[in-house]
Amino acid sequence: MISDFQKILSTNVKGMKRSAIRELLKLTGDPEIISFAGGLPSPDSFPIQQLKEIVNEVLDEDGASALQYGATEGDTRLRELLVENYRASGFDITIDNLMITTASQQGLDLLTKVFVNRGDKIIVGLPSYLGGLSAFNSYGADPVGVKFDDKGMRADLLEAALEEMKQKGEKPKFIYVIPDFQNPAGITMPESRRKEIIALARKYDVIIVEDSPYKELRFEGEDQKSLYALDNTGHVITLGTFSKIFVPGFRIGWVIAHPDILDKFIVAKQATDLCTSPFVQKISAKYLEKGYYAENLVKTIAMYKEKKEVMMKAFDDFMPEGVTWTRPEGGLFLFLTLPEHMDSEELFREALKEKVAFVIGHVFHCDGSGKNTMRINFSYATKDQIVEGVKRLATAIKKTM
């Protein structure tokens, strides 16, 4: 081993932290622990039999291409099918607006690589997705947090932040939002808020990054148009993924952007992993083509809706006074707020004794706030586990109070 290993690390990697969620999850290896911590889809949503059929067909009909290198921008058929779906939701795009990435996390990595120099400002929600914050941090971005109300990122505070930067001659590289069933807050932006944010992006000449992994998982209420479709002038970059609506194990995501922007992502991806697995891309294309995607989505939504309702009822039944939570219309998460003086990290240790786990809220806050908050996942545990887990959590909260 060389003598000065720690000293020769890059500035970027010196600032990186292991994912708090992944590290906490290691503590929850105990099979008796009911975990509301991860963001895992339910394995009951995985279409194993259909995949067996599809994989055999792909290998028979197209094996040589499926197992070979592929184009950096992704499998043409898969891109066409995705574009078709997005066009039906008001996206004014062609295949030149969409590239495949190795899961949405790679979209976040490429986004940062393409735009961020160390120290560059970006705007994120308070709270915001941890994987996004990690990607931004891994290139030394300087996140500016904007607080939420019950409609998501506050437009007035966003404007104040943009104006303040403008006065200093600064401009953020992008505004990062998760408009649907936000991770971790479980909040959905209504169209009015989306339009306010687009207007601000236009006024201050800033790109919006719309991260949208859960949009299709709506249980109730009205579908809200994507920021991309509301804008359609190239101000918005949209990130999508199959991880929550098909399977995470294929690691397939995509980026939708103006072709000039997308071109930079493609060049960056060439140096990063050359291409995403054509094998899993071709399987995914066939899954869409055969109509299995649409068919299974209905089942997954029904399953998650039921789980969410079981959880909501358990919260209503067991949570002590002073605890509040969001009531998401879709997605995988809700956000719980403890009384101001409480610390969810302290609660976490108590909860492990009661054999229930969650994610502490301050990791989602770039300014270190949110100590009295926590993220709760309702997609992975069974309904029985949900009821029992909420009981245990309520016990832990009462003990910590």
Add this chain to the structure above:
Amino acid sequence: MISDFQKILSTNVKGMKRSAIRELLKLTGDPEIISFAGGLPSPDSFPIQQLKEIVNEVLDEDGASALQYGATEGDTRLRELLVENYRASGFDITIDNLMITTASQQGLDLLTKVFVNRGDKIIVGLPSYLGGLSAFNSYGADPVGVKFDDKGMRADLLEAALEEMKQKGEKPKFIYVIPDFQNPAGITMPESRRKEIIALARKYDVIIVEDSPYKELRFEGEDQKSLYALDNTGHVITLGTFSKIFVPGFRIGWVIAHPDILDKFIVAKQATDLCTSPFVQKISAKYLEKGYYAENLVKTIAMYKEKKEVMMKAFDDFMPEGVTWTRPEGGLFLFLTLPEHMDSEELFREALKEKVAFVIGHVFHCDGSGKNTMRINFSYATKDQIVEGVKRLATAIKKTM
């Protein structure tokens, strides 16, 4: 679209170029062109029937885990099986020394992310693998090229470069070598040269990065011990991949390193793509477990050996005086040198008229040299195409002369 898009790009992406190979390959879409350009394995080496069997088993036995998120460091069983193979070749390692990456290109990306700040020196061969150069360039590394002789990177010139840096108070972040059937040169380092380079790395306290995608594809001559196994003290990081010895379409590679170094790679990977597809990892593990890997490797080696011999004979038969080429003992490539005054880029245009393609040599040279060289692949074309393609290439060379 925002007004100053080109201006807000990161310094890193401003310096990136589209892969010259990929761009040239687009010119070769004409199906009548015989391509010696790519680094593609032959589709005849893909074990399609065995994969059908394995995929069905994986989905039946382990579908829920295969389709779920996985550990960032990779599937435990796959890592165990790879470690077992490496231990048999003299690597003093455990599972804590090996992580899975999304193909070897991600290994190169993480390597650079972990060690390189913009402007940092690294040492590469003249010539060197283009994908490596792209990854290094994508973080602003400053490559110092060291010339080859018929044993690979020259140790005397490497020492001179290290000494010169030392005098200036500089130290390269790593020395990048491809010891077996080098891409593009087709040269293999004998053990004596490997030991000289290890001695220099120890003397100057520098990490060696050993990129080894082709080592198993030896047609003749004696296997040379890996630099990692010759060192075994943590000075060497080894990159491996299934792309040339199984299938590229799964995008599976790995990094072998001292656990303290590997830990930084794992943290960096979390922010890059969370994990590599557990689905293709579990298929790959079973492929190793069932002995199919070892069985098919023998067939692939026999096939490539024959193709290489057909190409060598065609070169001997058709190439004009003044042209020389390497005679690789394995791998996928040989390197051709034209008379000093010739430019392979000019030849490339003439070759396309004759309907044959290759990769111009100067893209492999970080100092812009190598204008009279070119890389020739012999794994992808059929034997008939190889003979015909070499004839066409010889015609183009004679015309350009």
